[in-house]
Amino acid sequence: MEIKCYIQASAAISPQQSFEGSYEPQLLPLEARNLLRAQEPGYAGFIPPNSLRRMSRLLKMGLTTALQCLRNANAPVPGAIITGTGRGSLQDTEKFLHDIRTYEETALNPTPFIQSTYNSVNGLIALQQQCTDYNNTFVHRGFSFEHALLDSLLQIQEGAESVLTGGFDEMTLEHFFIKSRIGYWKSALTQPAEMLVSGTPGAIAGEGATFFLIGTAPGAVELMGMQMSYKPDAAGVSETLAQFLAQHGVKEEEIDLLVSGRNGDVRFDHFYDIAEKALTPATAKIHFKQFCGEYDTAGAFGMWTATQELLSGRHKTALIYNHFYGEQHTFILLQRH
Amino acid sequence: MAERVLITGMGMVSAIGNNVEENFRSLRAQRSGLGYAQYVDTIHAGKLPVGEVKCSSEELAEMAGLTDATGFTRTTLLGLVAMQEALFSAGIKDPRDTPAAFINASTVGGMCDTEKIYFDILDPEKEGTFLQLIDTLDCADCTQRIADRAGLTAYVTTISTACSSSANALMYGARLIRAGLVERAVCGGTEALTRFTINGFNSLKNIDKRHCMPFDKDRNGLNLGEGAAYLVLESESFAQRRKARSMAELSGWCNTNEAFHPTSPSPEGDGAFEAMRKALAMSGRTVADVQYINVHGTATLNNDVSEGRALERLFGDNVPSFSSTKPFTGHTLAAAGAIEAIYSVLSINRQMIWPNLNFTERMEELRISPETRLLEESPVKNVVSNSFGFGGNNASLVISKYGN
Numbered sequence: 137m138e139i140k141c142y143i144q145a146s147a148a149i150s151p152q153q154s155f156e157g158s159y160e161p162q163l164l165p166l167e168a169r170n171l172l173r174a175q176e177p178g179y180a181g182f183i184p185p186n187s188l189r190r191m192s193r194l195l196k197m198g199l200t201t202a203l204q205c206l207r208n209a210n211a212p213v214p215g216a217i218i219t220g221t222g223r224g225s226l227q228d229t230e231k232f233l234h235d236i237r238t239y240e241e242t243a244l245n246p247t248p249f250i251q252s253t254y255n256s257v258n259g260l261i262a263l264q265q266q267c268t269d270y271n272n273t274f275v276h277r278g279f280s281f282e283h284a285l286l287d288s289l290l291q292i293q294e295g296a297e298s299v300l301t302g303g304f305d306e307m308t309l310e311h312f313f314i315k316s317r318i319g320y321w322k323s324a325l326t327q328p329a330e331m332l333v334s335g336t337p338g339a340i341a342g343e344g345a346t347f348f349l350i351g352t353a354p355g356a357v358e359l360m361g362m363q364m365s366y367k368p369d370a371a372g373v374s375e376t377l378a379q380f381l382a383q384h385g386v387k388e389e390e391i392d393l394l395v396s397g398r399n400g401d402v403r404f405d406h407f408y409d410i411a412e413k414a415l416t417p418a419t420a421k422i423h424f425k426q427f428c429g430e431y432d433t434a435g436a437f438g439m440w441t442a443t444q445e446l447l448s449g450r451h452k453t454a455l456i457y458n459h460f461y462g463e464q465h466t467f468i469l470l471q472r473h
Numbered sequence: 474m475a476e477r478v479l480i481t482g483m484g485m486v487s488a489i490g491n492n493v494e495e496n497f498r499s500l501r502a503q504r505s506g507l508g509y510a511q512y513v514d515t516i517h518a519g520k521l522p523v524g525e526v527k528c529s530s531e532e533l534a535e536m537a538g539l540t541d542a543t544g545f546t547r548t549t550l551l552g553l554v555a556m557q558e559a560l561f562s563a564g565i566k567d568p569r570d571t572p573a574a575f576i577n578a579s580t581v582g583g584m585c586d587t588e589k590i591y592f593d594i595l596d597p598e599k600e601g602t603f604l605q606l607i608d609t610l611d612c613a614d615c616t617q618r619i620a621d622r623a624g625l626t627a628y629v630t631t632i633s634t635a636c637s638s639s640a641n642a643l644m645y646g647a648r649l650i651r652a653g654l655v656e657r658a659v660c661g662g663t664e665a666l667t668r669f670t671i672n673g674f675n676s677l678k679n680i681d682k683r684h685c686m687p688f689d690k691d692r693n694g695l696n697l698g699e700g701a702a703y704l705v706l707e708s709e710s711f712a713q714r715r716k717a718r719s720m721a722e723l724s725g726w727c728n729t730n731e732a733f734h735p736t737s738p739s740p741e742g743d744g745a746f747e748a749m750r751k752a753l754a755m756s757g758r759t760v761a762d763v764q765y766i767n768v769h770g771t772a773t774l775n776n777d778v779s780e781g782r783a784l785e786r787l788f789g790d791n792v793p794s795f796s797s798t799k800p801f802t803g804h805t806l807a808a809a810g811a812i813e814a815i816y817s818v819l820s821i822n823r824q825m826i827w828p829n830l831n832f833t834e835r836m837e838e839l840r841i842s843p844e845t846r847l848l849e850e851s852p853v854k855n856v857v858s859n860s861f862g863f864g865g866n867n868a869s870l871v872i873s874k875y876g877n
Binding site: 217222223224232233236237240242245246250253254255256258259262263265266267268269270271272273275276277279280283287290293294310313314315317318364366367463 | 516517579592594595608617621627630631632633645648669672676728731735744864866
């Protein structure tokens with residue numbers, strides 16, 4: 137990239153205490169099911185009460201995280217707003233499907249339909265911050281946040297000074313059940329502390345909203361680049377990683393932190409072995425899905441985790457590697473300056 | 474100097490035809506595809522006209538060359554039919570020869586099929602092949618099935634910005650090309666009629682029980698439609714190297730957000746105005762260079778006032794011929810931007826301007842009225858195509874005669 141991009145601020149709502157204060161990830165205990173629920177902050181300081189009453193959960197989470205990110209950056213109006221969400225507001229989609237059945241397609245309340253639209257969070261951020269520039273929403277599993285990030289990098293190369301980039305997804309109990317029917321989750325209750333060694337198929341479900349303000353003004357963490365790969369085999373992952381590092385002039389031994397999407401799903405964890413073996417044994421590893429669970433836009437929380445680590449001063453160069461059920465693979469490089 | 478982005482192939486299916494040529498013939502014959510639904514299952518089927526594709530899902534599967542269509546939703550099948558034609562028309566024999574992007578657009582993914590079995594999925598007692606449709610609940614499923622079959626895998630993603638989705642897909646693909654990440658991007662969208670969306674727009678009181686009447690004083694809402702359309706975009710140098718036929722140039726684009734209201738445009742059309750103005754500026758053309766505007770023209774009360782005011786503000790006393798083609802196809806949501814981009818290319822290549830059907834009386838709020846006649850032998854070099862959506866998402870494309 138000709139123009140360097142920096143992470144100027146970030147914010148995250150996740151199953152962890154990540155929204156404010158210092159971040160200390162915990163291996164949270166699960167009781168009823170393999171689902172890590174997001175810890176929601178008080179929304180009152182972010183959204184006017186009249187709007188708050190009407191808004192569904194994902195809209196509140198997405199909008200509030202975006203606003204917190206802009207507050208952290210002290211930059212109310214970004215040059216563009218680009219997000220990713222795999223599922224959008226599931227609660228609204230489900231409500232409208234149920235309403236159609238219950239009321240037999242008559243006298244329906246349109247609010248859930250409007251809020252189920254995938255770009256509704258983006259529209260709300262633009263409306264609240266009066267941002268009339270470029271606005272886009274990607275809805276493609278593990279390439280939702282990731283294409284939002286690539287689009288943001290392109291926007292900056294094309295002249296935008298800053299872009300608000302985010303990813304958000306929620307998990308409802310209804311959708312948790314639906315996905316359990318096709319093997320998305322581990323069938324036996326598995327604690328995050330044991331998920332990596334569980335030796336079973338499936339993941340622990342999660343949810344969250346994560347935003348970054350990415351811009352050209354020099355900051356502590358540089359976003360050096362990213363590379364996606366669609367349905368690669370093992371050799372493809374290895375090749376893509378080698379090319380990606382070479383392209384950015386980064387040697388394997390320079391990477392002192394690997395933030396990996398390993399989630400203990402025995403069907404797909406072998407891909408993470410490839411990245412781990414490519415790096416030196418001294419490279420520190422963080423498996424971020426122990427803290428946030430698996431969801432379409434979990435990769436955004438991975439990038440947030442790496443950013444926190446670099447800001448702490450513990451590491452200098454971080455490689456993030458994430459894939460979603462073996463299909464959408466992404467590498468991201470961050471470096472502290 | 475960034476590379477020019479050329480359109481070298483097109484494929485589509487809509488209520489007025491199963492390929493580009495059939496769509497052209499219907500436009501020229503002024504034959505609308507609106508009518509009562511045959512395939513989508515809703516109590517509104519006999520009351521609200523829609524622009525339904527005139528094929529069953531089984532027929533679409535056959536057209537797409539599928540022997541076993543298990544797990545393929547109507548959304549995917551429509552997309553496969555359009556994709557097949559787009560690659561063929563671009564003269565691409567093996568898409569795997571060149572790393573290419575597939576940028577798709579969708580508003581509700583496979584909802585057309587999943588809504589029929591949703592409550593079976595929720596019932597733990599029920600088992601069956603319908604469980605194979607669970608993954609089609611999202612927007613990525615159709616995209617990946619089309620990408621896998623077509624062999625377009627270097628970049629694969631889906632955009633959902635309501636009614637401007639496929640205009641944004643075209644923009645994003647063009648930008649990937651200009652950034653040098655790929656030399657070819659196939660972009661567009663696919664949308665099947667669903668009970669979900671019909672009830673959604675009906676609950677917003679946005680659907681007319683008559684055939685829609687864009688820019689008419691008596692208009693009272695839209696008709697929904699379905700279809701799919703893809704355009705093959707290539708960098709100029711790549712297209713020249715492989716001696717591709719250039720159908721037109723995608724010369725300008727702009728995406729803005731109106732930041733006005735979640736579902737309504739501003740009365741003065743600020744977002745539409747900015748999107749058109751900046752797209753033209755990018756294309757290096759002036760307002761005087763535009764011969765035709767394929768407007769968003771949904772025939773909702775708000776859209777047509779807002780878009781009409783934006784046209785008057787941007788073009789002043791010399792607003793070029795404009796028309797909405799939604800009375801032909803219905804509003805195909807995520808597919809609309811790409812379908813109308815193809816109609817814009819046809820306008821340039823066939824030197825015709827498409828009529829705005831069902832118009833009788835000018836709106837009180839506007840000085841302008843749409844073109845109601847089919848104009849033939851009408852030189853068209855630059856077309857502006859508009860797509861505006863929920864969430865304030867506005868997109869305008871400028872499509873130009875290549876070598877213009």
